[in-house]
Amino acid sequence: MTVGPMFDEWYPVGIFGQLDAAGRKTMLMGEPIVVARDDNGDAKVTDGTGRSLPVCVRYGHVWTSLGDPKKKLFAIPEADQPGRRFVDVGVVRVRCSPLRAVENFLDIAHFPFVHTDILGAEPHTEVQAYKVEIREDVDEVWATQVEFYQPQAAKSASGGITTQYMYRVAGPTSTVLYKTCPPRPSEWDVITLFVQPLAEDLCDVWPWMALFDDDTPMTDLIHFQQTIFLQDRSILENQVPRLLPLDPGMEMPTRADLTSVAYRRWLKRHNFTYGAQLVAQ
């Protein structure tokens, strides 16, 4: 299998603050790589032949590419906003397609069943209509005007609220959500899922958050998000087929939600198929 156009995209490969000179030996789309700090303390990524790869340090993580990225890493302006707390949640390995990890993150219909009493609860299972578009200027998938009732929307929430969401696919394996910030209703909390594709059916997932919350201890913020993601992990590891099915021809009517349909369409448009399974109808 050749990697195709995903070869030239940026991927997260470690938490910058936790790197040492010895480095982290890992994989990127089947290639062994080492992520380390050089003598100046800067991040450095080398492939199996010792070649230096492109590097960028942003949003707490080190990013690299096996190829030649055409664009700078996507922007998250909130990452520079004073007063936010930035949470490196830590890596979790999942035996699933990197594309499936992103697709699951985009789907709110699973909240009441997988994140029961936290991000959703029966009988509030219905997802109201919302807007999905591919924004041509930035070449990203956006879902807006999403609303959902949540018993415990964030560590900072003190009871059930109806939460507003926006979802964004910023790269083939990078996704960002914006949700109601309980202590500051005029701002959005930012929660991301950065996915490092190790193989087509294996990934290291690096959740990261930029929140307004001055009260909750950092460890509790980390654990809140780890709890949620570990609930997803057991679902992701059991999805069949392991790879994300993409219909190479016409749009297939799926049970999947609108954001997922747009994500799949966007993947196909770019021929981002590492971790996908092309199924003819």
Place this chain on the structure above:
Amino acid sequence: MMKLYDYILSPSCYKVRLMAALTGTTLDLRAVDFHPGLEHRGPELLALNPAGSIPILEDGDVLLTESSAMLVYLAAKAAPDWLAGSDAKEAARVQQWLSFSGRLTSSLGGARLHEMLLRPGDIGALQSSGIAALRELELGLVEQAERGQKFLAADRPTVADIACFPYVALAPDGGVSLDPYPAIRLWSRRLRSLPGFIEMPGIHRLHELKPEPQLEKSET
């Protein structure tokens, strides 16, 4: 109040939280940044537990660093029914499975840390010792059924069940399937339907025990 140095994803800490919930004991939870911070290996916690593991339970002048001892402590204080009775065989079985639970921690727990949080280790060896332990547990439960007993050491749940349940239920996290063990699956359902049972990520409550939403609606 008893203070538990706790990590939400740790099956060993969950044993203590579960035992507390089942016996109606309130714990003061102190979250430990186990991953990614490795706080359990920092000076503050090493001073409490030189082994560098969690859970750690503090209650006045009592300091415990072994989860099995914590289960016994909670049960003795709040619900002695969960301890072994005076029958010699039952007492021995409780002790047997409490000790055995350490093997589940090192095998299935090690496989889970490797597969999920990238802890170094020989995954093949961890998984095969985990499978050996699961077979032993399956056989133990089948023998109990032949004695007419529904739980590991008696006809009622004891600390032995709570000591073994979490790592077994989370075996799939470490790439070990529970499909070949019908007695274990039945036992797990029984434990999950105990009044006061609580979940942890990867261990779900029994959804089918909840009332159907339609029924609830039509009643009001």
